[in-house]
Amino acid sequence: MSTTTSDLYETTVGLEIHVELSTASKMFCGCGVAFAGEPNTRTCPVCLGMPGSLPVVNERAVEYTMKIALALNCQIVEHSLFHRKNYFYPDMPKNYQISQYDYPLGSSGVLEIAGGFGTTRVGITRVHLEEDTGKSQHIGGSGRIADSDYSLEDFNRAGTPLVEIVSEPDIHSADEARVFVTDLRALIETLGVSDVRMEEGSMRVDANVSVRLKGAAGYGTKVEVKNMNSIRSVGRALEFEEKRQREALMAGDELLQETRHFDEKTGATSSLRTKEFAFDYRYFPEPDLVPFEPSPEWVEAVRSSLPELPVARRERFVRDYGLGEADVALLTTSRATADWFEAAARAYGGDAKKVVNWIIADLFGLLNEAGIELPQSKIAPEQLAGLVKLVDGATISGKQAKSVLVEMFASGKDADAVAREKGLEQITDSSAIESVVDEVIGENQEAADKVRAGNLGTIGFLVGQVMKKSRGQANPKLVNELLRSKLEG
Amino acid sequence: MVDTWTPAAELGHAMASGDASAEEITTAFIERGQAVEEGIHAYLAPTFERAVDEARAADDRRTRGEALSAVDGIPLAFKDVFVTKGVPSTSGSRILDGWVPPYDATVVARCSEAGLPMLGKLDMDEFAMGSSGENSGFGGARNPWDAERVPGGSSSGPAALVAAGGAPWAWGTDTGGSVRQPAALCGIVGVKPTYGLVSRYGMIAFASSLDQASPFARTVEDAAMLLQLACGHDPMDSTSIPDEVPDFLDGIDAGIEGMRIGVVKEFQGEGAQPGVRTRVDEAYKRLEKLGAKIEEISLPSFEYGISAYYLIAPAEASANLARYDGVRYGYRAPADDIVTMTSHTREDGFGDEVKRRIMLGTYALSAGYYDAYYGKALRVRSLIIRDLEKAYEKVDLIACPTSPTTAFKVGERTADPLAMYLSDIYTVPVNLAGNAGISVPCGLSPDDGLPVGLQLIAKALDERTMFRAAHAFERDFGWISSAEGRPPL
Numbered sequence: 001m002s003t004t005t006s007d008l009y010e011t012t013v014g015l016e017i018h019v020e021l022s023t024a025s026k027m028f029c030g031c032g033v034a035f036a037g038e039p040n041t042r043t044c045p046v047c048l049g050m051p052g053s054l055p056v057v058n059e060r061a062v063e064y065t066m067k068i069a070l071a072l073n074c075q076i077v078e079h080s081l082f083h084r085k086n087y088f089y090p091d092m093p094k095n096y097q098i099s100q101y102d103y104p105l106g107s108s109g110v111l112e113i114a115g116g117f118g119t120t121r122v123g124i125t126r127v128h129l130e131e132d133t134g135k136s137q138h139i140g141g142s143g144r145i146a147d148s149d150y151s152l153e154d155f156n157r158a159g160t161p162l163v164e165i166v167s168e169p170d171i172h173s174a175d176e177a178r179v180f181v182t183d184l185r186a187l188i189e190t191l192g193v194s195d196v197r198m199e200e201g202s203m204r205v206d207a208n209v210s211v212r213l214k215g216a217a218g219y220g221t222k223v224e225v226k227n228m229n230s231i232r233s234v235g236r237a238l239e240f241e242e243k244r245q246r247e248a249l250m251a252g253d254e255l256l257q258e259t260r261h262f263d264e265k266t267g268a269t270s271s272l273r274t275k276e277f278a279f280d281y282r283y284f285p286e287p288d289l290v291p292f293e294p295s296p297e298w299v300e301a302v303r304s305s306l307p308e309l310p311v312a313r314r315e316r317f318v319r320d321y322g323l324g325e326a327d328v329a330l331l332t333t334s335r336a337t338a339d340w341f342e343a344a345a346r347a348y349g350g351d352a353k354k355v356v357n358w359i360i361a362d363l364f365g366l367l368n369e370a371g372i373e374l375p376q377s378k379i380a381p382e383q384l385a386g387l388v389k390l391v392d393g394a395t396i397s398g399k400q401a402k403s404v405l406v407e408m409f410a411s412g413k414d415a416d417a418v419a420r421e422k423g424l425e426q427i428t429d430s431s432a433i434e435s436v437v438d439e440v441i442g443e444n445q446e447a448a449d450k451v452r453a454g455n456l457g458t459i460g461f462l463v464g465q466v467m468k469k470s471r472g473q474a475n476p477k478l479v480n481e482l483l484r485s486k487l488e489g
Numbered sequence: 490m491v492d493t494w495t496p497a498a499e500l501g502h503a504m505a506s507g508d509a510s511a512e513e514i515t516t517a518f519i520e521r522g523q524a525v526e527e528g529i530h531a532y533l534a535p536t537f538e539r540a541v542d543e544a545r546a547a548d549d550r551r552t553r554g555e556a557l558s559a560v561d562g563i564p565l566a567f568k569d570v571f572v573t574k575g576v577p578s579t580s581g582s583r584i585l586d587g588w589v590p591p592y593d594a595t596v597v598a599r600c601s602e603a604g605l606p607m608l609g610k611l612d613m614d615e616f617a618m619g620s621s622g623e624n625s626g627f628g629g630a631r632n633p634w635d636a637e638r639v640p641g642g643s644s645s646g647p648a649a650l651v652a653a654g655g656a657p658w659a660w661g662t663d664t665g666g667s668v669r670q671p672a673a674l675c676g677i678v679g680v681k682p683t684y685g686l687v688s689r690y691g692m693i694a695f696a697s698s699l700d701q702a703s704p705f706a707r708t709v710e711d712a713a714m715l716l717q718l719a720c721g722h723d724p725m726d727s728t729s730i731p732d733e734v735p736d737f738l739d740g741i742d743a744g745i746e747g748m749r750i751g752v753v754k755e756f757q758g759e760g761a762q763p764g765v766r767t768r769v770d771e772a773y774k775r776l777e778k779l780g781a782k783i784e785e786i787s788l789p790s791f792e793y794g795i796s797a798y799y800l801i802a803p804a805e806a807s808a809n810l811a812r813y814d815g816v817r818y819g820y821r822a823p824a825d826d827i828v829t830m831t832s833h834t835r836e837d838g839f840g841d842e843v844k845r846r847i848m849l850g851t852y853a854l855s856a857g858y859y860d861a862y863y864g865k866a867l868r869v870r871s872l873i874i875r876d877l878e879k880a881y882e883k884v885d886l887i888a889c890p891t892s893p894t895t896a897f898k899v900g901e902r903t904a905d906p907l908a909m910y911l912s913d914i915y916t917v918p919v920n921l922a923g924n925a926g927i928s929v930p931c932g933l934s935p936d937d938g939l940p941v942g943l944q945l946i947a948k949a950l951d952e953r954t955m956f957r958a959a960h961a962f963e964r965d966f967g968w969i970s971s972a973e974g975r976p977p978l
Contacts, residue, residue: 052571056725090816284859287697
């Protein structure tokens with residue numbers, strides 16, 4: 001494929017993101033919200049959809065949703081209500097989902113993202129609140145419902161508050177989608193309203209992808225991609241889909257409007273169902289709940305309770321610490337990472353860039369290998385600050401510090417303790433070095449005389465001898481100074 | 490020997506004075522119920538042993554001076570639409586055959602807290618859909634005035650049992666007339682309270698925006714007392730009214746001198762049987778004699794009530810009944826896959842009328858039809874509310890027949906659903922508007938010697954005016970306490 005041909009096309013992506021809220025109780029009943037657990041233990045007549053049961057709105061969930069909507073610069077609706085969305089599925093207790101339809105809590109928002117592609121303003125169509133379903137486990141066959149022997153249902157998750165965030169089709173590459181999801185995740189994490197763990201399903205991303213000729217009036221055929229269980233999968237799935245659609249168009253093939261399933265193992269998408277299966281959800285206002293109107297006072301109270309949001313924090317990092325945009329982006333992928341950096345910078349007190357270098361150049365590599373995030377590592381921010389100070393004080397060399405960090409990372413010990421154990425600490429005590437220097441001068445009279453005569457080049461030989469005798473532990477700078485003072489008079 | 494025609498209020502006095510024990514009273518009703526059961530088939534699940542145990546506990550409490558209420562120990566029965574912990578609750582449907590609820594409806598719990606022993610669960614039209622009791626999945630109750638005739642519906646069992654003296658009072662539900670119409674057809678009192686006055690929690694839903702728990706009794710005072718026991722705000726029902734509930738008995742004796750009662754012009758014409766018109770006209774005259782000012786009012790939107798009702802109620806029912814899929818409780822048809830299982834479960838488990846209404850409602854909510862059907866029905870509903878508001882500027886109460894006919898023969902209308910639907914022509918608008926209504930006996934029709942009911946319709950939350958007028962009428966008429974007011978069974 002030549003560059004010129006592929007340049008004829010452009011990709012359009014809109015994302016639909018579901019986030020489970022971390023409220024104490026479920027959306028419409030008093031059952032607890034938690035991940036996993038013994039099946040069907042966090043259930044009651046309401047979340048099991050038993051005859052006669054009725055929903056009661058969890059106000060905290062409305063507040064959390066409002067936080068997300070406000071953080072995404074949305075308008076908050078003045079008059080809102082819930083609807084019933086009707087469809088049959090065995091993991092849905094009532095065979096309708098209580099959701100929002102034409103009056104979502106938030107609408108017309110924007111999230112600005114930045115990366116290699118520049119800066120993109122992604123519109124937020126809507127932010128609404130609904131309830132999650134239970135979980136089906138299909139036993140036998142391929143693990144999908146169609147060819148399984150039987151299915152098990154676990155309703156622990158049923159009724160968990162779920163926020164749906166729909167973006168405008170303002171995303172034009174897999175990379176932009178990746179950054180959007182990363183930034184949205186960091187934003188919601190900062191708000192403290194969800195665990196946003198994609199691998200556990202507390203954040204789920206679906207994408208609508210289409211490709212069209214540049215400048216074409218309408219969008220291309222829309223394909224919905226599901227089952228992307230990590231940010232990496234979002235990127236891979238969209239890259240695959242973009243390429244598949246472009247190649248089909250270039251080959252003159254027609255694309256089907258369909259839903260496709262991403263396979264993590266193969267990195268490919270495959271057709272799940274075509275548009276003929278489009279559902280009629282028969283939405284109608286939920287008669288078991290009354291319409292609600294978030295008061296302006298409530299909205300303002302929630303707005304003023306918002307913590308510092310990632311965008312503001314990034315600007316502050318650039319301004320206050322003098323960091324580059326690329327470094328800031330890496331430090332602010334999660335609230336915890338950014339908090340960790342700030343704690344380390346505070347403990348260090350000096351030029352924060354030094355701390356950043358250690359985090360990005362060394363610590364991130366170790367974290368990657370271990371497959372963990374910064375907050376889960378054994379090393380505390382204060383300990384990293386301690387390591388940087390040891391290097392500053394010339395107690396250990398930069399090269400030695402790298403191996404000290406590896407040990408700190410593994411054991412959680414302080415930098416000076418590790419340096420001592422490893423016998424890495426440089427001898428900076430001048431009296432201790434002085435006796436070695438005297439010994440070396442005594443043993444190398446000829447060289448010493450040359451130095452005394454002004455042949456400063458020979459001083460390097462003497463420094464080498466001292467270092468050798470001290471098995472490398474003497475601070476070379478200090479040795480140099482001592483030799484000069486003794487031989488130059 | 491306790492006379493089971495005695496009103497509950499008097500039985501309460503008898504217990505207080507030591508003339509009768511709760512056990513004697515309860516046993517008398519059990520024996521009367523057993524004696525008439527062969528003729529009326531009111532019971533689906535009797536709980537006689539439990540009732541006697543509860544009555545004995547009530548006697549112990551009264552001996553210790555710890556009676557829970559003035560009627561502690563006076564038994565009652567429930568339409569099977571109320572869920573009862575540990576006692577099968579079917580809503581008259583085979584699809585719930587065998588289901589034993591793990592919780593009590595709020596109405597059941599509140600009556601239990603007042604010390605009322607539970608005689609059992611009573612027959613009804615399946616999921617409260619019907620006007621004759623014939624749609625029960627388990628047989629169908631009969632009218633104690635004539636076993637060849639229906640008792641009305643959907644609260645067929647409670648109406649038949651209370652009319653036959655097998656219970657002093659009972660709870661039914663009224664969605665479009667399901668308590669007032671059978672009360673009229675059986676010659677007893679039936680009250681549809683203001684929507685939201687009584688909690689719907691634990692009432693198996695038919696049409697959520699219309700369903701209301703509604704008491705049956707032989708006297709107005711008893712009906713008011715039973716309503717008082719269970720009404721008031723319930724945090725488990727978001728549509729329950731938070732206001733404090735007035736004392737319905739306070740001022741019930743005050744008479745109706747000067748009360749303005751409107752007679753609906755549109756209901757004066759051909760619609761009702763001549764014998765029904767005769768008795769209702771006599772009732773208007775009696776009200777006038779008692780000091781009320783009778784004036785004609787116009788409610789032009791009422792003629793569209795049935796049409797709007799048969800779109801709104803089935804629409805809500807189509808979603809409410811989606812949960813009966815064989816997955817979690819009740820009947821499950823044997824099948825090899827989920828789709829076949831669910832469709833066979835619903836095919837076998839639901840009766841014809843339920844299926845008809847699910848299809849009606851599904852159609853009314855479908856894409857492209859919503860505005861023409863459901864949307865238009867909601868607009869009619871608004872018109873009915875507006876017409877009523879205007880009427881209440883001129884009058885305090887509205888009077889009309891409860892049912893256009895007396896009890897019809899079993900099988901007479903089963904082949905003609907529309908004729909059956911028209912049984913509720915005078916009651917349905919009250920549910921659509923959410924107002925309160927009562928049916929009080931006004932004698933036997935000269936045509937066929939069967940009971941006729943007078944309906945009095947009050948403003949929302951103006952039950953006191955309604956009870957005051959009905960009580961004045963009942964006392965002056967004296968029919969219910971005469972031999973003529975008792976069915977020949």
